[in-house]
Amino acid sequence: MTDAEFLAALESARLSPAEFGHRAHLRAAWLYLSGRPFLEACIAMRDSLQRFAASIGKAGLYHETITLAFMSLVAEQMARHPGADWQTLLRLEPELCERDLLSRYYSPERLQDAAARHVLLLNPRAAQEGKEAAST
Numbered sequence: 596m597t598d599a600e601f602l603a604a605l606e607s608a609r610l611s612p613a614e615f616g617h618r619a620h621l622r623a624a625w626l627y628l629s630g631r632p633f634l635e636a637c638i639a640m641r642d643s644l645q646r647f648a649a650s651i652g653k654a655g656l657y658h659e660t661i662t663l664a665f666m667s668l669v670a671e672q673m674a675r676h677p678g679a680d681w682q683t684l685l686r687l688e689p690e691l692c693e694r695d696l697l698s699r700y701y702s703p704e705r706l707q708d709a710a711a712r713h714v715l716l717l718n719p720r721a722a723q724e725g726k727e728a729a730s731t
Contacts, residue, residue, distance in 0.1 A: 602626055605643050608650035615647060617694055618685070624669040625681035637666050660711040664697055 596604070604610050605623055623643065627636035641662060648656035672688040673679070679687060690696055697706065700718045710716060 598622075598626055605647065608646045610647065612651055618692060620644075620665070621669060621685065621691055622681050624666055625673065625684060628666065628670050628673055633666070633670055636670075637663055640666060655712070658706075658712050659714055660701070660706060660716045661697060663715045664700060665691075668696070 601619075601622065605615070610619070624636075624640060627639045630636075631639060641657070641659070644662060645654075645657045648654055668691060669684075672684055672691060676684055676687050685692055701716075702719075705711065705716060705719065708716060
């Protein structure tokens with residue numbers, strides 16, 4: 596499936612859950628980030644994910660904090676590897692494929708907070724590290 600076909604299928608909620616696993620989420624993130632400014636890409640990703648979740652009968656599945664955290668991580672790696680296609684990016688930065696990657700940034704409790712599904716929760720681990728660095 597070409598990138599255009601993939602995005603069209605995602606945006607029209609024609610992908611099955613089997614076709615839209617973690618790597619496919621990363622592909623969508625790369626596609627949106629490749630063609631739009633960061634915040635516009637995040638909005639497009641959110642809209643597509645919410646539409647997809649509703650199409651499979653799981654409207655409450657969308658998670659804002661996880662989505663925006665992964666969008667940020669993908670954008671960061673795209674900036675490190677300008678011009679890399681999504682498959683090359685994943686070869687260069689295989690940690691993006693790790694489903695537990697966010698555990699480096701968030702505790703399970705933080706991601707399970709009900710608010711995390713609806714708003715971006717900041718990473719208290721980074722805030723604590725910042726306090727520690729400022730006091731040294």
